[in-house]
Amino acid sequence: MGFRHWLPIVALVAVFTTPLSPAAAAARQQVSDPVAPAGEQQATNLTLRYGPAAATTIHRPGSSYVKVHFAAFKLVPGDYVTVADPARREVHTYYADLARGSGYTKHGGNGFAALSIDGDTAVVTLHTAGPRDPARLAGLGYGVRIDRYYRGFTQDEIAARTPASFSVCGTDARRDVVCYRDSHPVEYARSNAVARHLLNGTGHCTAWRVGNTNRMLSNNHCIQNAAALASSEFQFDYQCATCGGDDPGPGVKVSGAQFLKSSPNTALDYSLFSVNNFAAVQQFGTLYLDPRLPVAGERIYIPGHGNAWPKRLSLFEDTQGGATCKIDVVSSGVFTGYRCDTSGGSSGSPVLVASSHKVIALHRQGGCPNRGSRISEVYNEISTLIDNTPPATSS
Template structure:
């Protein structure tokens, strides 16, 4: 087991001879700036692994933030009148709000909900935490509800019957919120984008919905890909692998079991129409068990399981193609670069032009390509168009961008996954 993450330690890699730069993820914390001095040794180690001929690394950039933590001390107490009591946490312009409870003490079957104002998202919590919705734990007392998309979360204490408020108050019943996490809006994300990007020339990525008709298989494979929210303030990409409760992302997105407990995963976060900027809330689940890790300086993967697995099975899964990539073969990458709704990289420059392909078959443990990626894409699957299976795990940028060859990952995790592709069920 690796030590608990100091966010920003692996904020980026800049390798002078090759241009490898880890800019495709966004884990951050208030300690990120202080952690910058740790990045250079990690970069040097990764440089030796991914390209033994590379020169000494340049100084690593700070990570690109996806959100911030805000103090928001407030309480909900039982009242003598009514059956519910609410408070609203609003952060104007925020892309999400994630509420953290310092304490939650409820009577009987009473519950607390965290919801969007239109109630298209509702997360429910009871005195017995495991009865309700998934949640995350952030290394301190209490827990955090799953996030709410948008800039407002409504927190409501619901009583199942009449309550005598005064004695309940004396005994500490009720809810105390001590903080929340807010996601940056588009302008804030752009202002904090790293100086080195992994968009190679013109950004040819499009919403996955743009390819629903023209590339139905590529569109469908993207359903198994989720956006990962890390400790409330950063993002990566993760995806289902095989037939059982298993998912993959990069190790630099998840260094420990504590990181997994502090992560949530959002499936089906994608626009309903091409260019529509109209994503639904999808399905959010939390992390369960960290199964296997390989460091950034080695293969840079994390294999894990999630809670509420039954709720995400409908999105399908991906399978691994454990072989050496072929020079020039067509590839594509679904992911959540820049924390946006899911996009597909199919073309290198223009729609209908040159398709993404393998440019560098092998460099150390990596394979290289010019498919566009950006901060948040770390952990994305790189799929071969010939098999629609995964041949690399994206983790480094710099044009070419780089993914660990999945054959190397498969050799280490094959006993932990069921990679046998099953024929879809046929309706009677």
């Protein structure tokens, strides 16, 4: 399934030939980068009972992912259900005791949803640890029932649902992170801590690890409360293997755990939280905060999942090797401003400063200049909840 052309670049660029009035400019500045449209919920009624062929397939041609929701789930201890793609590149495993298996998400009401499967097909299979009596187990209500699933929009559907954006300033200069592996190795390495966020099966943002412990940051307009976090999954290492190759792997997916602290979109627009199965994502490293006032003209860069695409880096403003991204507006209220390219789905991305390779702002708004909450303001509210001290050998 290709992702490179979900949105034509021209649809992301707005060019104004006449100056905006102060009121119009202010209105543009107040528009947060939206949660990127990702998919929709679909009703179904599939029952998987004990027997010789205990499997079912959900296939929606062209969909970018399938996320299965179980309304009922009753298994004999030791038995389990897998949700996988046909090639078993991704396999999520669930036991009667959900704490034993893969991560899952909650979407209100009864039941739970498996972590998503990239691509347009999910195969759900019931595995038994020994001989079973299907008739007796059916009479006792054993088995699973799928009442709905979330499917990722096709390329054309995403293009039709995404409004014009003011977040790409001139020419979109973003490239796959792997494009900079050799030329900008530190920027490439720092991007590993950034994950794609799937919210409630239907929207995409960006989130990232902060500090040495199990802590992550994103925008509050992406994760408003504990219920939104419970419906969220985070995909690390979702990036192309080759520059421009449109060849991302499945990465590593984890679910949200504890909602720790937040500030609304009318203020600093952040949410601090933890994830389940933290050990699985520690390998991708973390980011540290640089809690100071930005400096005009200092170089910055932004890794993120704009348009829900595989991770890209915004290093240059318009032309590769040309003017680098920089701080254009040091301070405006709680904001700092820049012309680094972003788009819907970039919400929650870290804005890193090249002098320390630490985070100077939390991206949240488009407008050219685009804007983020100054991380010094965020740090003042979360400093007691994170460990922001890098190891002695870390830059």
